[in-house]
Amino acid sequence: MAGVTRFPARAAGPAERVAGFMAHLRMNGLRLGVQETATALEALATVDPTDAGEVRHALRAVCTGNADEAARFDDLFAAYWLNRGRERAQPAGGDSAPTRHQRTPFVTEALSASGQGKGTPDQPEGGEGAAEQQGEGRLVAARIAQLKRTDLREMVSPEDIAEAEATAERIARAIRDRRSRRWRADPHGRRLDLRRIARGAVATGGEPIRLYRRARPERPAHIVALLDVSGSMTVYARVFLAFLKGLVGADLKADAYLFHTRLVRITDALRDPDPLRAVNRLTLMAQGFGGGTKIGGALADFNRFYARARVGGRSVVIVLSDGYDTDPPDRLAAELARLKRRGCRIVWLNPLMGWQGYAPVARGMAAALPHLDHFAAAGTLDALAALEPELARL
């Protein structure tokens, strides 16, 4: 472990260098405050600061807060202290398990210019002709003709986006059921609240005259949304992204993913308080935006890496996709069945269903149908808003 930290001439001392490192981590999206800088210095005082391996382990324990950050930390550390990873003292410990999360090149992200690079979206491959002739998918399909060459983010007006977000928030609030296990004071509750009764009895000479009760309050379901951003869905992607942002914003437990040929978790990016950085992160994650779709494969990844921890009996999984899949349809069916076994409810929102005369002809869609709790149109904002009572009943 020869990786001795070299201080460039401009740094005044270790404290300043550490502060610079914290700023570097912050720039890369780790949430660290002043307190952490102090803790980091304290931690460094207990280890041998000339040993890069020790320093890295110590700083990792202080600066990271979840598995994702811990996995990225080595690269960030090397980039700052060891001249862009030219020297790596030792491989990351315990990293031999398959990568749990898709890692995004955050260092590159920090360097890249602001939110360019989604490129021009592909034209929808499935049913563009139908859209022009029948024009029922009001939200976007009717505008396809003049929007063929427009960038995604200009696709719909800001009002539409805001409305999509608001709709999503309403839906997130509507999906409330499953009672909590926790008891709350409630005058019509089923169970007696002994604590308050005993307290009240003191005032009446030990006679429990006033009976307080408790009940289990309603709890919202946990929403997981998977958005298809493949070629055939690009025209809807902007609105649906706003929809996901609304879902994730309304509910701390909601979880959002994008998929095309692979699956990316975007919950953290959507929650990023800095909108510019959020766009940047999404742009990088969405590389391959507008390509083919592997719904089956994406669901398999979801089942394998995320569902285990994040989907349970209280979850509602919302899939936003048109069902055009390049994977064999039985794969999709098998993965849906596997997901279903976790006890969740699955809702499939299909933008193409808003079109007149659409029947789920896509083979993937046909295979998926038996495993769905609810299958509905989502091509227009009205259709999304109409979902609220339906989803609330699930």
Add this chain to the structure above:
Amino acid sequence: MAAWRDLQHDLAEHGYVAGDDLAMALHLSLRLGRPLLLEGAAGVGKTEVAKVLADLQNATLIRLQCYEGLDAGHAIYEWNYQRQLLAIRAAGERGEAGADIEARIFSEDYLLERPLLQAIRQDRPPVLLIDEIDRADEEFEAYLLEILSDFTISIPELGTVHATARPHVILTANGTRDLSDALRRRCLYAHLGYPDRAMELAILQKRHPGLEPHLSGQIVGFVQALRKEDLDKTPGVAETLDFAAAVAGLGMSDLTEDPVALQATLVTLLKTQADRARVPTELAQRLAGKAA
């Protein structure tokens, strides 16, 4: 030798093989008096860390198992209502004054200590294990934050209880839900992954010292290969140890020698019907053959 290496060594002495990451995080958490948050898949030895630490420091282990709906009454303290009601009734018959009764029934005698209160009222610093914190709900996290930041608990009827000894706090989580940033920021963090081959071998030798080197190599290789398969429940270290015990118990000296026995021992590794179906005899044999 550096202090954290000593700690790693001591842990190994007590039967726990810790990676550099974990040893350092634990060392810092002891030195800086900060809680340590351990995350990782089920069965990688998160809970075990606390047990071994308690063992190592000769401290009491106080464990709080979290579950959905865990509330202050089960985690911090509760009054013994039945006794209180009886006392009120008895005192009423003796004609005792109300203020006296109240002072008496809200005293230590009627207080039921739950793990968190118990942990801060010890004479010597105990190890406080808050297991599966992600199963408890957000409200409970908020209680916990207050306690973890200043180690005091306020009981309205009794006053504030200050810690007589600061417990070493270890929290474990396996990602049932995201924890709040506030909680993460109070803690040091270490992520435990599945161990690599060398480390798992070391663990196995620590726990089953009697095992033939050839066989233990095979067992570890087999489990490592199995983890790469597409399974619902990936076997953890605990499962490896069970598997080794089963193999040793059946008196096998080589995994490939008896396909039927090997298939039977898989009950220790594969815990769902679908996973059993995914690893038929042929696949198990192929993996075992490669593991040698």
